[in-house]
Amino acid sequence: MADLTADLGFIRLKNPVVPASGTFGYGEEFGDFVDLDELGAFVLKGVYRDPRPGNPPPRIHETASGLLNSIGLAGPGCRGLAEVLRRVSAGTDTPAIVNVCGGSDEEYQEVAEFFGAMPETAVLELNISCPNVNAGGSCPAQDPAHTERLVKRIRQAVTKPLMVKLSPNVADIAAVARAAEAGGADALSLVNTFLGMAVDLERRAPVFANVVAGLSGPAIKPLALRLVWEACRAVSIPVMGIGGIHSGRDALEFILAGAHAVQTGTVNLVEPGASLRILREMAAEMDRLGIRNLDMIRGALS
Amino acid sequence: MLDVREGSDPLLRRPLGIMDAEPPLIRVYFQLTGRGTRILAQRRPGDHVQVLGPLGNPFPDRSGRRILAVAGGRGIAPLFFALKRYARANEASLLYGARSDADLHLRDRIERLGLKSVAYCTESGDYGRPGRVTDALQEMLTSSQADMTIACGPHAMLAALAAVLEDTTTEDYMSAEALMGCGIGACHSCAITASGGGYLRVCQDGPVFSREEIQWRT
Numbered sequence: 116m117a118d119l120t121a122d123l124g125f126i127r128l129k130n131p132v133v134p135a136s137g138t139f140g141y142g143e144e145f146g147d148f149v150d151l152d153e154l155g156a157f158v159l160k161g162v163y164r165d166p167r168p169g170n171p172p173p174r175i176h177e178t179a180s181g182l183l184n185s186i187g188l189a190g191p192g193c194r195g196l197a198e199v200l201r202r203v204s205a206g207t208d209t210p211a212i213v214n215v216c217g218g219s220d221e222e223y224q225e226v227a228e229f230f231g232a233m234p235e236t237a238v239l240e241l242n243i244s245c246p247n248v249n250a251g252g253s254c255p256a257q258d259p260a261h262t263e264r265l266v267k268r269i270r271q272a273v274t275k276p277l278m279v280k281l282s283p284n285v286a287d288i289a290a291v292a293r294a295a296e297a298g299g300a301d302a303l304s305l306v307n308t309f310l311g312m313a314v315d316l317e318r319r320a321p322v323f324a325n326v327v328a329g330l331s332g333p334a335i336k337p338l339a340l341r342l343v344w345e346a347c348r349a350v351s352i353p354v355m356g357i358g359g360i361h362s363g364r365d366a367l368e369f370i371l372a373g374a375h376a377v378q379t380g381t382v383n384l385v386e387p388g389a390s391l392r393i394l395r396e397m398a399a400e401m402d403r404l405g406i407r408n409l410d411m412i413r414g415a416l417s
Numbered sequence: 418m419l420d421v422r423e424g425s426d427p428l429l430r431r432p433l434g435i436m437d438a439e440p441p442l443i444r445v446y447f448q449l450t451g452r453g454t455r456i457l458a459q460r461r462p463g464d465h466v467q468v469l470g471p472l473g474n475p476f477p478d479r480s481g482r483r484i485l486a487v488a489g490g491r492g493i494a495p496l497f498f499a500l501k502r503y504a505r506a507n508e509a510s511l512l513y514g515a516r517s518d519a520d521l522h523l524r525d526r527i528e529r530l531g532l533k534s535v536a537y538c539t540e541s542g543d544y545g546r547p548g549r550v551t552d553a554l555q556e557m558l559t560s561s562q563a564d565m566t567i568a569c570g571p572h573a574m575l576a577a578l579a580a581v582l583e584d585t586t587t588e589d590y591m592s593a594e595a596l597m598g599c600g601i602g603a604c605h606s607c608a609i610t611a612s613g614g615g616y617l618r619v620c621q622d623g624p625v626f627s628r629e630e631i632q633w634r635t
Binding site: 140 | 424425428595596598603604605606607608609610614616621
């Protein structure tokens, strides 16, 4: 039986499968489908300082093998999430990753400090890449200088492991990845959703109030794989690969491209037990291919 | 939530109301509105369709009440199931409206439910009374002496209904529709505006809401 341990240096995960932020609620919604104990880790839905209602509906639009979303990070704010985090963590030893959001550098720091002080937080994932909050879909991860400055600021403010979630909507992913590393990130996770758009021919209007939205699902896998591969070559810190992973083979492909672990996204919404299925498929596929552990194939493209 | 996928396209499950359940059968009733429902309609006896459910909250259990159900178009499906249940221990009536004769579904089955009264209306006027359910609502409320209403139909119909029912003393429940992602409350896609501000999730907080919970007019 293959060894699926994923050692990121600052944390050792029992396996590399981690449900991504915004696709796994707060973990508890999936109680009927996923034994949290079996996951490598899980990322909570993104949190701002204060409660947020999210964007007006419609919030999703189905595309060919994909999903556009404009949820707008609806959530209960720091105090509300703290309660949830305590409750969820009490039921499992699996590391909980808190996805930290902010409308300003100050807010990012405030939220990071808040959850950085909670023993239930295993890792902070700095979400500098959500396309559904600012008009036009802009975010700090589109600017290497802002990325480095912000990561440095958070690095100095907290001692918890810091993972930085990057945007695919950039011309040079390597530059942003290096900026996050230079700022002191312990790890990177990528990609967040691709900026996309849908229009309604009948109404002659954009489908979403924010006009642009984030594309996810199997449609983005090859795009994401390329970006993860480039980021992995640009930095020496571990990377969690994200983007359209729907099978154990998909997950192994991201490891082969250089990732230490993977995050499962949209698949969780379609098939709530998907993360554990993907984990089982990874193990079976590794046995079939004679891969004893992830180190054997990480970044091992010939 | 029914799985209609062929590979990864279409990607999402389809949320359908349960029209009837007689173990071991669950009956769903749907209109061909797009690729997902077309694929579902091609399924044959013996095929496997993966189902996630039942999900969300049903119309509440009641007995000894006088209930008026108001349905619009294919919104009859979940109301049919509710009426079948209610008819055992309540006095139940139905007001059912649609665009035209062809959009009034399940009439044979409705006749067999043993309801106190059934009234149909069509906007085209080719079956039942001409007009919308809201035009006939006041009269039906009076004739049925309803102390409770249940409703399902397009959002605009529910909004119009809610506006009328605000001035009555009936206890009102409405089953809402929304574009849905996961069906289990995790993705927050199926937001509906709450009367107190903010949003509720149709999949988990609903799909049946009491009228007062929702800001129907937006």
